[in-house]
Amino acid sequence: MVSEVSPRAHVIQAAAALAASMGIGRFVYTPILPLMHTQAGLSSSLGAALATANYIGYLVGAVAGILIPAVVRSARVMRISLVVLVATLALMPTTHDGSSWFVLRLVTGIASALIFMIAVSALLSHLRAHAQHLAGWAFGGVGAGIALSGVLVFILRSAGSWRSTWWAAAALALVCAVAAWALTPEPSPTATPSGPAAYRRPRTDRWFTAVFVSYFLEGIGYIIAGTFLVAAIDQTAGGWVGSGAWIVVGLAALPSCAVWAWLGRRWSQPTLLLVALLIQAVGIALPAVIDNVGPALISAVLFGATFLGIGSIALGIGAHLQFPRAVALLTTGYSVGQILGPLVATPLLHHGYHQALLVGATIVLAAALAAAALRLRFPDHVGTMHAPSHSNNQHAETQPDRSVEWAHRPVVPPAQNLRGEGVHPERRSTAGVFHPRGTLK
Numbered sequence: 001m002v003s004e005v006s007p008r009a010h011v012i013q014a015a016a017a018l019a020a021s022m023g024i025g026r027f028v029y030t031p032i033l034p035l036m037h038t039q040a041g042l043s044s045s046l047g048a049a050l051a052t053a054n055y056i057g058y059l060v061g062a063v064a065g066i067l068i069p070a071v072v073r074s075a076r077v078m079r080i081s082l083v084v085l086v087a088t089l090a091l092m093p094t095t096h097d098g099s100s101w102f103v104l105r106l107v108t109g110i111a112s113a114l115i116f117m118i119a120v121s122a123l124l125s126h127l128r129a130h131a132q133h134l135a136g137w138a139f140g141g142v143g144a145g146i147a148l149s150g151v152l153v154f155i156l157r158s159a160g161s162w163r164s165t166w167w168a169a170a171a172l173a174l175v176c177a178v179a180a181w182a183l184t185p186e187p188s189p190t191a192t193p194s195g196p197a198a199y200r201r202p203r204t205d206r207w208f209t210a211v212f213v214s215y216f217l218e219g220i221g222y223i224i225a226g227t228f229l230v231a232a233i234d235q236t237a238g239g240w241v242g243s244g245a246w247i248v249v250g251l252a253a254l255p256s257c258a259v260w261a262w263l264g265r266r267w268s269q270p271t272l273l274l275v276a277l278l279i280q281a282v283g284i285a286l287p288a289v290i291d292n293v294g295p296a297l298i299s300a301v302l303f304g305a306t307f308l309g310i311g312s313i314a315l316g317i318g319a320h321l322q323f324p325r326a327v328a329l330l331t332t333g334y335s336v337g338q339i340l341g342p343l344v345a346t347p348l349l350h351h352g353y354h355q356a357l358l359v360g361a362t363i364v365l366a367a368a369l370a371a372a373a374l375r376l377r378f379p380d381h382v383g384t385m386h387a388p389s390h391s392n393n394q395h396a397e398t399q400p401d402r403s404v405e406w407a408h409r410p411v412v413p414p415a416q417n418l419r420g421e422g423v424h425p426e427r428r429s430t431a432g433v434f435h436p437r438g439t440l441k
Contacts, residue, residue, distance in 0.1 A: 015141030017119035023145015057109020093163035147250025219337020224360030232353030252304030
């Protein structure tokens with residue numbers, strides 16, 4: 001029998017898991033990359049390849065969660081993944097072999113995805129009956145992990161070496177893993193027989209195509225900055241600015257989901273997606289066009305404030321459109337985009353990082369164009385159209401019981417709920433119809 005745990009404890013445990021898996025396991029490589037260039041002789045092309053390895057691993061972990069739903073509700077898998085994550089971080093400084101680094105970052109990516117999905121599944125199941133803004137704050141753990149790991153690298157870059165930064169990151173991930181250890185997903189619910197009612201899916205293909213293209217392009221563009229932003233700033237500003245900027249990214253990301261959720265109560269989700277993408281494009285381009293401390297820090301704020309929010313908004317739109325397996329499709333497209341991002345940037349790195357950032361900003365602008373197309377005659381209300389239930393109706397489909405599917409489905413990252421707050425994108429109320437301005441009609 002599982003003892004009662006307060007909602008605040010669930011939020012803290014989930015935030016610690018997300019800090020370990022994403023803020024440290026995934027993104028600590030960004031501030032360490034310049035040190036590995038100068039101290040470990042890491043080439044720009046190998047640096048991009050190691051980033052790609054991590055994103056491939058993340059995609060593998062996400063697909064595993066989709067194909068094997070029980071994984072997403074397994075506390076044992078999460079704890080094993082936490083141990084693996086800490087171990088792979090600690091092993092990075094024990095070798096100079098590029099192939100070994102590639103494998104370690106690949107495995108780290110797999111562990112990161114599994115921890116993320118399981119932690120989110122546990123968090124949202126435990127917070128069903130509580131204030132929904134709590135989940136948005138739990139996702140601030142990603143920003144907290146980025147900020148804390150950035151502080152470590154900032155402190156150690158002058159007093160230590162690239163090796164000490166990896167070991168410090170592993171120690172920080174271990175602390176987060178201990179804090180997250182007690183987080184336990186709820187057991188799988190028993191499926192209930194579905195009724196005889198039938199439905200015809202609303203035709204929302206054109207809008208889903210637009211949000212899919214936008215989110216795919218965002219995956220390519222944002223990850224170029226997510227990988228090379230610190231190195232690009234280091235290349236021009238030098239000193240403390242690069243590591244300091246990454247700390248700012250984390251601090252800006254920490255409250256971002258809660259802020260975008262609040263804005264979602266006042267503006268439509270397609271409009272918010274467009275605005276967030278435009279802001280992010282400006283943030284990515286700034287350090288490439290203006291070599292100064294001020295623009296570098298502004299860039300960090302704009303990037304940190306948008307990259308989590310864009311994911312939550314895009315997945316919320318996909319859920320609202322009721323497109324089959326919207327979350328899985330959008331997540332897969334985003335993950336593939338993250339793999340392509342470093343590959344797109346690699347040929348440009350021979351001339352520094354500025355061209356890569358400009359390409360990343362241009363791709364995010366293309367994502368904004370797709371988001372603008374999404375706003376054209378966007379359906380404020382998407383209702384289920386019931387069809388006659390007699391057996392010879394070839395156009396009707398038997399509506400499946402989705403309770404188990406929703407409970408198992410991995411979440412990457414949180415989407416907006418009916419009132420714009422961060423929850424699983426397909427845990428929608430059945431009491432009304434979703435309105436993109438966050439109200440019930």
